[in-house]
Amino acid sequence: MPHLFGVPGRPIGANTLVAGWYVNEAFLPACISREFTLLATGRTSPVAGWLRSLARTLHQECGGPGVGAVGMCLTGGFALGMMVDPSVTAPVLAQPSLPACLGRRRAEDLGLSPEDLAVVKRRAAEGQEVLGLRFTEDPAVGKYRFDTLRRELGDAFVAVEFPGKQHSTLTEHRQQEGVDRVLAFFREKLQVS
Numbered sequence: 091m092p093h094l095f096g097v098p099g100r101p102i103g104a105n106t107l108v109a110g111w112y113v114n115e116a117f118l119p120a121c122i123s124r125e126f127t128l129l130a131t132g133r134t135s136p137v138a139g140w141l142r143s144l145a146r147t148l149h150q151e152c153g154g155p156g157v158g159a160v161g162m163c164l165t166g167g168f169a170l171g172m173m174v175d176p177s178v179t180a181p182v183l184a185q186p187s188l189p190a191c192l193g194r195r196r197a198e199d200l201g202l203s204p205e206d207l208a209v210v211k212r213r214a215a216e217g218q219e220v221l222g223l224r225f226t227e228d229p230a231v232g233k234y235r236f237d238t239l240r241r242e243l244g245d246a247f248v249a250v251e252f253p254g255k256q257h258s259t260l261t262e263h264r265q266q267e268g269v270d271r272v273l274a275f276f277r278e279k280l281q282v283s
Contacts, residue, residue, distance in 0.1 A: 134203045135188070138171030142178070149177035156180065158276045162260060163187050163230065167201040170220060174209045180279035182272055183222040183239075184260050191232035198234040200242070207242065214246035221275045223250045223259040223268045230257055248275075 145157040156179025161169035166186030172178045191197040202210065214220065222239055224231045239247045250271050256263035260272065276282060 132199065132203060133201070134171045134174075134206045135168065135201060138168050138174075138206075141168055141172050142175040145172055146175050146177045155281050156279065158182070158280055160184060160260070160272065161186065162258070166231075170200060170210060171202055171206060173213060173218065173220065174206050176213075179218065180276050181220050182275065183220065184268075184272075185224050185228055185231050185257055186222070186235060187230040191230065191235070194234060197232035198238045200235070200238055211242055214243040217246070219246050219248055219275075219279070221248050221250065221272065223252075223265075223271070225252050225254045225256045225259065225263070227253075227255040228257050229255070 141159070145159065149157050157177050158180035159169040159172050159178055160182040161167060161172075162184040164187055166183045167188050169178070169181040169183055170186070173181045186201070188201045189196045189199050200207065210220075220239070220243055222236060224236060226233075236247075236249055236251070240249070250259075250268055252259065252265050252268070259265050259268045
């Protein structure tokens with residue numbers, strides 16, 4: 091798994107979030123990094139290019155039908171950006187939160203350049219599905235981003251939505267149905283028995 095920020099293995103929970111120290115230590119560098127596009131619309135974060143290259147290399151080394159990618163929160167939309175590379179055949183967007191939902195324009199934006207969005211839409215039209223998970227009232231994802239995914243990808247966007255204002259569908263506020271759907275998606279798309 092690529093290490094994008096934080097300390098690998100260090101637990102994140104209510105205590106570390108309340109204190110704020112780990113949050114500042116782990117996520118503040120991402121907020122000011124040029125690799126992460128937090129506020130700009132119509133742009134793909136530069137780190138998505140590196141992740142595409144990583145997926146392509148892993149696919150060449152390991153073979154198989156493709157690579158699965160799960161993006162969560164700040165990295166949620168990166169799996170969509172990775173889909174530009176044909177090696178990524180199982181993109182999962184878990185509570186995609188970038189660009190930050192400050193105003194409707196940012197809340198609707200998918201964090202992709204027009205060129206990357208065109209490739210993603212073409213792959214979706216060819217049958218490549220995208221799995222998305224969120225809580226319906228999660229302010230970090232906002233109420234418009236999934237509408238944009240539905241509009242742009244049509245039936246290729248498979249939404250798994252849970253009621254409530256929680257955030258982390260697969261971890262802190264884990265929804266077993268969501269975990270099961272991700273594993274089933276990977277089994278189908280990656281042909282894992």
